[in-house]
Amino acid sequence: MTTTLPAPPRSAPAPGLGLARSLLRLHRSALWCWLLLVVALAAAMLWAYGPGYETAAADVQEQCRTDIEACHFPGGPWLSRYSATVAFTTLVVSFLPLLVAAWAGAALVGRELENGTAHLAWTQSVSPARWLAAKLAVPALFVTVGAALLVPLHRLMWNGGGDLLWTDWFDAYGFRSNGPVALAYALCGLAVGVLAGLLTGRTLPALGVAVTVMFAITQLGDQYRPSMWPTVTVTGARSLSLPDQALQLDRGVITDDGLRIGNNMACSDADGSVADLRSCLAHSDLADVWATFHPRSHFWPLQLTESGIVLAVAALAATAAFVLLHRRTAAVGAAV
Template sequence: MNATTNAGTNTTSVRPAAPRALSRTRGLVRTVLRLHRHALWIWLAYMFITAALLLWLYGPGATNAQEEFDTYGYYPPGGWDTAKYAYDTLFYQPQMLISMAAFAVPLFAAGSLTGREIENGTAQFAWSQSTGPVRWLAAKLAVPAVLLTAGTTLLVVLYRLLWSAHNGLLIAGYSPRELYFSIGPSTVALPLLGLAVGALCGLVIGRALPALAVAAVLQYLISAMRGRLWPFQHSTVYGELPELPVRGGPHRTYLASPDYWPRQLLETGVLLAVTALVVALAFYALRRKVTTA
């Protein structure tokens, strides 16, 4: 609390420090949003497009795909593309969009969020003002993390809704393991790890383009390792499914592992633990940069 005495009146006014701290926090949040408003609009547009596509696939998209599938089966007489693109490509577009977003997050964090500000000196200027280095980095990580968590959680919920209603169409595609593995909490945790990795790269390297390149390589390695982490993701069988009107011979499908959720939760825990470690390293790198400046 801050106390001030008015001369001649012997009255003391007490101003609590908590509202001032809250005001400074709100100011930091507004600053981050205003500084990265273009990235914010891109994220909102991405969320709108992906959510709209998922809802369309849940409704009229699934109806059209089912009609094509009922007519032609998996091996249509008119050629492979006649029915494949009716349900395979369209149903896998949301998964591709989610993968692209997870890959773009560390690039943004390394380039625009931290690397460019370190390179241009705007971060150092902010540190010399009322915003200290720790609060600066905390705001840089917290604001995007909230937006990423809220957005990806919404997409996972819509994806699960689509899977619950039309999994018969979804598993008829060529590589459904990617789609099926996108409907769990690890889809929410992966971009958070990318955010932490990108921020660390920007802080350590201190230049936008090199940090962006290193973050891209690291995120590619993380995604590649994640895709080969669980053996059940690659399980495929060749045969008929009685609930699907398949014509023209056997088709490829995917059998979900009975321990899907234990593995999914385990991977989510690992991703979050690594994220916490990378965030700690980012604050350590920030402290080293401040002390050596």
């Protein structure tokens, strides 16, 4: 007689992996929406980089051939479609942090606290800390992958169409879409949204708080960006002819006493020659002129510096979320 040996027990999935699967299953609609958004934006950017740009450029060249004045104010349906696509994709990428914050605050945390599903999960072998870690880690992975695809494509589109876009490297929306700062703001939106959800414990208030705070953070970044990296100051004739695509921050004069007066355009109409500038200064009783600016080479230092600051804010928000959750669950446990 043969004895049938029992089948070896199946190994249970790792707790962290099971929690991640549960999170993906619960928010699968949001995951599909995110994937569709990334694919749609990527397709639009590739179109703008390739056939969209080529058709618009050919349209502009044809207009210049038939009407010289049209070269200064080109138009046409293809240029309009190209410009609209670039503007739309840039706006969406630059404001993705607000979308992430709204979803994280309302659906990821606020709704579960409001419905009580979070408290149910904490009683079923999932600690609050592990629950919150999964809420941050799993969406952060998909946000990072999406940004890693969209940012290079946006830079490709942006740099490839420079002659048709008439935009500068320091444009607020373009700057937030052309480098690692886009990912930093998106992760910050996730952390801020989670913290807002824990603070309010309700869906709609968490959405409002998360979007408001994240919008304020992006606006502060736009406002204080020029001061995040040392500027370049030049005097004399060099201040009258700054490098191409330089972000001029201030321009002024230097009196005979050595006093610098900003926002003063005296002698700014000189032709840039030393002789003409000296003549203007002599007639104005001034010693020199100066200008402060950021050259185009400061793009990456500003990107990296701002990314570090925003990631520090994200880390503070995530830490505050863990501290808040620990205090609340500890208080509830002590009460029980």
